[in-house]
Amino acid sequence: MLLALTIASPIAHADENVALALSDRWHEVPPSQRLKLSTQITDELTELGNFIGTHVNVLSDDILMMRFDGRRRYARIRFGSGQGQYLRFKFDSDWYFARGKARVAARVDLGIGKHDFHLELPEMDMVPASYRGERGVEIRLPLYERRW
DSSP: OOHHHHHHHHHHHHHHHHHHHHHOOOOOOOOOOOOOOOHHHHHHHHHHHHHHHHHHHHHHSEEEEEEEETTTTEEEEEEEEESSSEEEEEEEEEEEEEEEEEEEEEEEEEEEEEEEEEEEEEEEEEEEEEEEEEEEEEEESSSSSOOO
């Protein structure tokens, strides 16, 4: 029994010295240089969306354009063409997503013959909605809005 106590005592003392030595050498975990996982996923999905948008733009001969920015929660969608002898139509919109809704600012360019019309639509909000179990989109057109 005496032999077991004398052998165990130096081992426990050695473990404490190792623990103190490690804490003296390394006070805290070094900061990671990698981005958070949510930011990495956002960046990858943004890159995938822009990759698909670029190919859709090429395949549609510049009729449909999509561009996304996941970190800023922004998208730009355009369709139509400003070319044509008799009829021209182009819809251009900026989308901003926040608090479960999408804020849309849209512009419409319409050309008939030699006449061109430019229409700036008021900003509108789009939110998901449900009525009697059917899902849909509610479009809110703010007539009066104040901001602090």
